[in-house]
Amino acid sequence: MRLIFGCLLAFAIAAVIGLGATWLTLSRGTAFGAIPIGAWTAWPKTGTQDADPYSRATIARSGELPVGSGDGVAFLARTDDNGQSLDGRCDVLINGITPQARFWTITLYDPQGRLVANSIDRYGFTSQEIIRRADGSFEIAVAPRARPNNWIPTGGIEGYVLMLRLYDTPVGVATRAAREAPMPNIQVRACP
Amino acid sequence: MMRWLLWLLAGALLGGIVHLVTVLVLPATATQDAYARFAVIAPVNAVTPVPPPTPQNAVIPFMDPAFAAAVCRYDLSAGPIKLRVPVSTAYTSVSFYTRRGVAYYAINDRAAGRRVIELDLMTNEQRANLPDDEEVTAADRLIVESPTSTGLILVRALAPETSTMPVAQGALNSARCQTDAKS
DSSP: OHHHHHHHHHHHHHHHHHHHHHHHHHHHOOSTTOEEETTEEEOGGGGSTTOOHHHHHHHHHHOOOOOOTTTEEEEEESBOTTSOBOBTTSEEEEEEOOOSOSEEEEEEEOTTSOBOOOTTOOOEEETTTOOBOTTSOEEEEEESSOOSSSEEEOTTOSBOEEEEEEESOSOSTTOOSTTTSOOOEEEEEEOO | OHHHHHHHHHHHHHHHHHHHHHHHHHHHHOSSSHHHHHHHHOOBTSEEEEOOOOSSOOSSTTOOTTEEEEEEEEEGGGSOEEEEEEOOSSOEEEEEEETTOOEEEEEEHHHHTSSEEEEEEEEHHHHHTSOTTOTHHHHHOEEEEESSSEEEEEEEEEOSSGGGHHHHHHHHHTOEEEEOTTO
């Protein structure tokens, strides 16, 4: 009798720990090969054949196709600079410069990777569309209501993520630190 | 007491194994991976335009809406594939993915250095069986080896401004992906 209870307990613990760890690592992302710069994180190795088993599983589960390393690199931000989850009801300011690249795009998605519906059908910007200051830096307002200059509408959704993709860029697997790849700040200005 | 601690420990160890096994097995069991999603819209060995992502509809998640995209779902079992992509004015890239969505090769218009990106895609075996006397190989043809016999080629052209999207889509219309006729 004790043996049966013991086995059941062990199996229950194994299922909770094993599946829980799998779910957590696949939905949060792992630190393997990650380059965190401010609020942004890139996994350049995910775009190569050396992708680790966790990123392979993540790709297979979500159905996405990662940016290949000969194409570019993608930086994902789930939070602002203070680690707060991005909330579509708040006014958020992205401010600064991007690493060297021939082109870049910034796009707002819901956490599942879908575009977010809004009244002006704008889901992001390309490096060509953005309005810059004289020194080349820029400011993008991510907010539920219209803002002058660069505005990405959030559609008022609860949570969103930002993806900044650099195309034809020296940033990649060999990049180590923020000074090689200066990423813009993400700061919350006002929250209802 | 001691006995229960041992059972706990055994459970934790087994949990570690369950975790590793599920992570390793997951790619092979995923039914909604990118290949499966494209299988619905794209015939084999032909370039098919990918509908631009919208909030209601996107073939795969995290598509970049600034790009026009086309996909070639390839099958090399009948022989190598020839891929021909004219580059658009802004930025064009070709990315190769295995059946499981791993990006094993990607090239952009600047790296290709021509007006047209031309590639031969084959399996390692087909590459090994190439006749040695094909001197042209190194100079003229870019050969890419696919680790799997099926997979995806994603061809993308950037529309730097929303208004240039039709131009980018038009550039991809003349992209070709077909089995090598000569063999």
